[in-house]
Amino acid sequence: ASLVRLSEYTAPDWRVSSVEMEVDLDIASSRIRTRLTVHGDTDRPLHLDGEDLELLELKLDGETLADAHYRKTDSGLEIDGVRNGSVIETLVRVKPAENTKLEGLYLSGAADTGFLLTQCEAEGFRRITFFPDRPDVLATYTVTLRADRARFPVLLAGGNPDGAGDLDDGRHWARFVDPHPKPCYLFALVAGRLQKISRAYRTADGRDVTLNLWAEAGAIEQCGYAMDALERAMRWDEQTYGRNYDLDVFHVVATHDFNMGAMENKGLNIFNAKYLLAAPDMSTDDEYRHVEAVVAHEYFHNWSGNRVTCRDWFQLSLKEGLTVFREQSFSADMNSAPIKRIEDVSLLRRAQFTEDAGPLSHPVRPSEYREINNFYTATVYEKGSELVRMIAGRLGAERFRKGMDLYFERHDGDAATLEDFLAALGEANGIDLTPYLAWYGQAGTPRLRALGEYDAAQRRYTLTLRQRTPATPGQPHKQPVPIPVRVALFDRGGAMLPLQLQGETEASGHERVLELDGVEGEFVFENVPAAPIPSLLRGFSAPVVLEHDYLPEDLATLLRADPDGFNRWAAGQQLSSRAFDALLAGDASSAALRAWCDGLASLFDDTELDPALLAELLMPAAEIELAERIEQDVDPDAVRAAREALLHHLAERIGGDRLESRFDALQSVASDDLDAASQARRRLKQAVLRLLHGVRPQAALQRADALHAQAGNMTDRLLALQMLLRGPQADAAASAFRQRHHAQPLAMDKWFAAQAQVAGAQTLDRVQALLHDDAFTLRNPNRVHALLGTFARSNPTGFHRADGAGYRFLTAKLAEIDALNPQVAARLATAFNGWHRLEPMRREAAHDALATLASGNDLSRDLADILQRALE
Ligand code: DPP
Numbered sequence: 001a002s003l004v005r006l007s008e009y010t011a012p013d014w015r016v017s018s019v020e021m022e023v024d025l026d027i028a029s030s031r032i033r034t035r036l037t038v039h040g041d042t043d044r045p046l047h048l049d050g051e052d053l054e055l056l057e058l059k060l061d062g063e064t065l066a067d068a069h070y071r072k073t074d075s076g077l078e079i080d081g082v083r084n085g086s087v088i089e090t091l092v093r094v095k096p097a098e099n100t101k102l103e104g105l106y107l108s109g110a111a112d113t114g115f116l117l118t119q120c121e122a123e124g125f126r127r128i129t130f131f132p133d134r135p136d137v138l139a140t141y142t143v144t145l146r147a148d149r150a151r152f153p154v155l156l157a158g159g160n161p162d163g164a165g166d167l168d169d170g171r172h173w174a175r176f177v178d179p180h181p182k183p184c185y186l187f188a189l190v191a192g193r194l195q196k197i198s199r200a201y202r203t204a205d206g207r208d209v210t211l212n213l214w215a216e217a218g219a220i221e222q223c224g225y226a227m228d229a230l231e232r233a234m235r236w237d238e239q240t241y242g243r244n245y246d247l248d249v250f251h252v253v254a255t256h257d258f259n260m261g262a263m264e265n266k267g268l269n270i271f272n273a274k275y276l277l278a279a280p281d282m283s284t285d286d287e288y289r290h291v292e293a294v295v296a297h298e299y300f301h302n303w304s305g306n307r308v309t310c311r312d313w314f315q316l317s318l319k320e321g322l323t324v325f326r327e328q329s330f331s332a333d334m335n336s337a338p339i340k341r342i343e344d345v346s347l348l349r350r351a352q353f354t355e356d357a358g359p360l361s362h363p364v365r366p367s368e369y370r371e372i373n374n375f376y377t378a379t380v381y382e383k384g385s386e387l388v389r390m391i392a393g394r395l396g397a398e399r400f401r402k403g404m405d406l407y408f409e410r411h412d413g414d415a416a417t418l419e420d421f422l423a424a425l426g427e428a429n430g431i432d433l434t435p436y437l438a439w440y441g442q443a444g445t446p447r448l449r450a451l452g453e454y455d456a457a458q459r460r461y462t463l464t465l466r467q468r469t470p471a472t473p474g475q476p477h478k479q480p481v482p483i484p485v486r487v488a489l490f491d492r493g494g495a496m497l498p499l500q501l502q503g504e505t506e507a508s509g510h511e512r513v514l515e516l517d518g519v520e521g522e523f524v525f526e527n528v529p530a531a532p533i534p535s536l537l538r539g540f541s542a543p544v545v546l547e548h549d550y551l552p553e554d555l556a557t558l559l560r561a562d563p564d565g566f567n568r569w570a571a572g573q574q575l576s577s578r579a580f581d582a583l584l585a586g587d588a589s590s591a592a593l594r595a596w597c598d599g600l601a602s603l604f605d606d607t608e609l610d611p612a613l614l615a616e617l618l619m620p621a622a623e624i625e626l627a628e629r630i631e632q633d634v635d636p637d638a639v640r641a642a643r644e645a646l647l648h649h650l651a652e653r654i655g656g657d658r659l660e661s662r663f664d665a666l667q668s669v670a671s672d673d674l675d676a677a678s679q680a681r682r683r684l685k686q687a688v689l690r691l692l693h694g695v696r697p698q699a700a701l702q703r704a705d706a707l708h709a710q711a712g713n714m715t716d717r718l719l720a721l722q723m724l725l726r727g728p729q730a731d732a733a734a735s736a737f738r739q740r741h742h743a744q745p746l747a748m749d750k751w752f753a754a755q756a757q758v759a760g761a762q763t764l765d766r767v768q769a770l771l772h773d774d775a776f777t778l779r780n781p782n783r784v785h786a787l788l789g790t791f792a793r794s795n796p797t798g799f800h801r802a803d804g805a806g807y808r809f810l811t812a813k814l815a816e817i818d819a820l821n822p823q824v825a826a827r828l829a830t831a832f833n834g835w836h837r838l839e840p841m842r843r844e845a846a847h848d849a850l851a852t853l854a855s856g857n858d859l860s861r862d863l864a865d866i867l868q869r870a871l872e
């Protein structure tokens with residue numbers, strides 16, 4: 001397929017001012033009549049994108065077009081003779097029930113009971129009607145839906161309602177008008193048997209809005225938490241960014257059949273049920289927080305994405321990075337900020353750093369793509385968010401808000417670029433932010449090397465910072481990027497020192513942001529009484545890999561004494577990662593291992609410490625992240641063994657008795673409530689039980705068994721199941737869980753995932769058997785990700801088993817899935833990401849499996865693109 005390049009962007013020849021649609025909905029065959037009013041100052045033909053559409057009528061200014069005046073092309077229609085102000089009318093037929101790609105208009109659920117819905121981002125609107133399907137074509141929409149009233153009692157489209165009524169022969173209609181010009185990727189409709197909960201909301205600027213959450217019968221009771229979260233998000237955006245909602249009604253709909261997490265269609269968000277439904281018996285604490293975060297994320301898009309959209313898909317991070325940042329800030333405000341930062345940085349390292357180190361590495365703003373669906377990545381989202389965070393930090397809260405106000409005001413109703421974003425933030429404050437553009441165009445994770453030198457005679461501490469970004473595919477040479485490095489200095493006793501940089505007349509404050517704006521910079525602190533311990537990159541002030549030759553005891557000091565929870569965790573992670581390096585090399589007596597174990601053993605009974613933070617401190621990085629520390633010839637079995645040894649040493653140092661009694665104490669005050677303290681205790685129980693399992697497996701399994709039988713919440717029950725799956729009661733526990741939850745799809749996803757995650761080579765057999773479980777289907781993205789995605793991504797010793805059977809298994813399934821749903825196949829295929837760096841036997845087996853898959857015919861553009869880049 002052809003390459004789309006950012007450098008070749010040109011403004012559209014033809015724009016569309018208004019879209020009128022009349023949609024006759026039916027499961028097997030739906031008809032869509034569309035009238036476009038187009039504008040342009042050109043005599044070039046009008047190109048309309050279209051895919052899998054059956055064209056029934058085509059009119060220009062009311063006249064049916066003769067064959068000679070238009071052409072069908074590979075990508076749509078080309079129409080001659082169009083004039084400024086012309087009206088193009090098309091009538092097409094589509095087949096929703098046959099649409100397994102879940103892009104365009106499709107059926108969720110069974111033909112007799114399910115409902116119809118749409119997904120357009122990025123390029124699904126062309127599967128509904130002929131249209132210039134690009135985000136810089138903004139139009140107002142009037143949409144009339146017609147369908148059988150009994151089969152489709154609820155009809156929804158984005159915008160304000162504008163009439164409804166009955167038709168002959170049992171059908172009815174409803175019309176919606178969206179006055180806000182929008183790109184077509186934000187179009188949506190929903191039709192079927194749905195129930196709702198409603199709430200009245202008055203915006204800060206006085207608009208009365210009806211909030212409606214929709215789900216199928218049986219699930220509507222699980223929408224209450226999301227409704228509360230939505231209201232919190234709306235208030236937060238008013239208070240934090242001054243942004244108000246702008247229609248009279250806001251709909252959110254849950255579906256179990258969805259490729260993405262959720263979609264911010266204007267006025268009609270559509271959610272993967274996983275991120276909307278929540279109930280104590282079914283949802284873990286993490287899932288509750290995800291619901292809150294995703295509800296907020298999609299709502300925030302109403303401004304960062306919808307009112308101000310993207311000029312082209314290369315600018316995707318303009319809306320996604322910014323909206324993830326807004327979502328993360330919201331979640332930090334609603335929950336524990338340090339824990340939220342720990343979670344976000346962990347995810348960044350686990351998902352984005354690994355992506356950036358492999359063959360699929362790309363800049364936050366890619367310069368070219370074959371299939372845009374493949375760029376909804378951790379880099380565009382998570383690294384994109386880190387870049388906004390860096391810039392917000394550079395400006396400070398007040399100036400950032402001022403800049404955001406200008407951005408929204410200047411580009412409202414517009415399709416903008418990342419340059420526009422930086423210009424607005426900068427110009428509002430008289431600051432030139434263009435150096436940050438380098439971050440957007442350059443792939444790879446910068447290495448930040450820090451060297452500290454203390455001069456006792458001068459009482460001076462010099463910190464030298466140096467940056468280097470490793471080469472990535474297509475980008476052999478890297479330029480330096482601006483790196484804000486948040487720094488504090490500690491004395492040996494763990495007290496923070498007041499800071500005085502060279503040139504300042506006196507010390508002030510305990511934390512500074514040093515700006516490294518070239519390859520190397522030197523920063524001199526004066527009046528430092530003794531060699532300090534630097535605390536670097538505090539709060540993870542830039543998405544880089546920090547390299548500093550800390551003494552283990554200095555990291556232990558930071559782990560113990562830093563007043564900021566995130567930084568304690570960061571120090572602990574550095575220690576445990578170093579201890580991991582040593583264990584991998586066969587060294588079980590490293591100073592790092594000792595310092596880490598001693599440090600945590602002494603914090604273990606600290607009653608001042610938030611149990612949620614202690615839980616995070618007790619867990620080293622995931623295997624996949626630790627594997628990144630190895631340059632070449634990664635052996636996932638060795639990685640796991642070293643990480644397990646790490647946990648074992650820690651558990652021994654803390655001691656089985658203390659672990660048991662801490663667990664029992666936590667359990668004795670357990671409640672099923674969702675308050676922060678109860679969640680924190682559950683989080684700590686998890687960490688403690690895992691540690692206990694390493695030293696006293698019997699004691700751990702006994703507790704898991706009791707927990708599995710008694711738990712009144714999913715967090716505990718799932719923990720228990722995960723533990724029991726490692727022991728002799730695996731089958732009994734699995735079938736008890738299945739029996740209890742077989743009617744809850746979201747719980748069943750966890751059941752599949754828990755089994756796929758059991759470490760070790762033998763798990764492949766179980767995964768293969770689970771393919772034949774009645775509840776498994778390749779057609780449901782959540783189910784595929786639960787079983788196959790978890791196996792490939794979260795079970796390195798299973799997927800990467802030495803004989804290569806895991807690779808061959810996955811690629812065979814990928815071919816089957818690709819024929820149904822290319823987006824799901826392509827996403828799953830990225831699990832091969834690290835294959836280049838595997839040890840030779842596995843590397844060869846992975847390569848062969850990928851190459852065999854790639855040589856097949858009929859691969860989708862999505863999957864072919866991933867395979868081609870992975871194999872390059
Ligand atoms: N629906 C996806 C998201 O909100 C893509 N826009 O991130």
Ligand code: ZN
Pocket residue numbers: 297301319320323
């Ligand atoms: Zn988004």
